Amino acid sequence: MSTRGLLFILSGPSGVGKGTVRKALFEKEGNELKYSVSMTTRNRRDGEVDGVDYYFRSREEFEQLIEEGKMLEHAEYVGNYYGTPLDYVNKTLDEGYDVFLEIEVQGAMKVKEKVPNGIFIFLTPPDLGELKARIIGRGTDEMSVIDERMEVAKQEIEMMSHYDYAVVNDKIELAVERIQCVIESEHLKVSNVLEHYQEMMKEW
Ligand SMILES: Nc1nc2c(ncn2[C@@H]2O[C@H](COP(=O)(O)OP(=O)(O)O)[C@@H](O)[C@H]2O)c(=O)[nH]1
Numbered sequence: 001m002s003t004r005g006l007l008f009i010l011s012g013p014s015g016v017g018k019g020t021v022r023k024a025l026f027e028k029e030g031n032e033l034k035y036s037v038s039m040t041t042r043n044r045r046d047g048e049v050d051g052v053d054y055y056f057r058s059r060e061e062f063e064q065l066i067e068e069g070k071m072l073e074h075a076e077y078v079g080n081y082y083g084t085p086l087d088y089v090n091k092t093l094d095e096g097y098d099v100f101l102e103i104e105v106q107g108a109m110k111v112k113e114k115v116p117n118g119i120f121i122f123l124t125p126p127d128l129g130e131l132k133a134r135i136i137g138r139g140t141d142e143m144s145v146i147d148e149r150m151e152v153a154k155q156e157i158e159m160m161s162h163y164d165y166a167v168v169n170d171k172i173e174l175a176v177e178r179i180q181c182v183i184e185s186e187h188l189k190v191s192n193v194l195e196h197y198q199e200m201m202k203e204w
């Protein structure tokens with residue numbers, strides 16, 4: 001049996017907790033999801049590891065990969081490129097594993113054009129004041145960048161209507177549980193279950 005895996009896309013405004021929730025999800029036991037490590041041109045932060053947190057590349061290298069069609073999507077965000085390497089996603093889905101992307105909203109909308117049957121999950125803050133507090137609390141941005149991120153965040157929240165699920169990130173553990181529910185229910189959908197049986201019936 002090797003039915004193609006499902007593609008899950010977690011997105012939402014910067015600072016809402018996408019990275020935090022994704023890491024908590026992947027720390028859970030018995031998780032068969034595969035995380036697609038993104039590529040970026042931004043500077044590596046202390047404690048980040050190349051190939052684990054991101055593939056850190058120069059602008060030239062990144063642009064070369066875009067030109068060669070090696071990115072599923074990419075976006076320019078606060079002056080840096082971020083993108084999803086295509087080969088890993090295709091290979092892993094073909095092997096029958098679910099793949100999980102954690103990307104910002106512009107990139108998610110590009111994935112939606114290319115992979116309409118992807119499952120799009122929008123992570124929302126409990127409210128905008130809490131979103132700003134989280135960005136400030138993270139302590140990685142200058143005040144001018146924080147204002148820019150808040151402006152982008154308001155536009156991004158309006159994009160929620162293009163998503164399949166909205167998950168509020170009030171408490172990390174609750175957000176993780178909600179995402180796990182989404183994953184489980186997607187696997188119970190008749191369209192996904194039927195595909196599995198159709199594969200099996202070919203072999204009988
Ligand atoms: N389009 C796109 N966005 C990404 C990708 N990887 C990460 N991002 C998003 O880029 C934004 C900036 O990421 P980063 O610099 O790590 O900052 P942080 O997530 O706000 O700490 C976040 O919203 C990430 O979710 C990717 O492969 N493609």
Ligand SMILES: Nc1ncnc2c1ncn2[C@@H]1O[C@H](COP(=O)(O)OP(=O)(O)O)[C@@H](O)[C@H]1O
Nearest residue numbers: 014015016017018019020134138169170171172
């Ligand atoms: N549920 C939560 N409650 C309180 N703080 C949170 C929660 N989720 C994330 N945070 C904090 O908010 C900040 C932004 O989280 P991060 O994962 O970097 O966001 P994103 O990846 O969406 O930009 C971090 O300091 C993180 O510890």
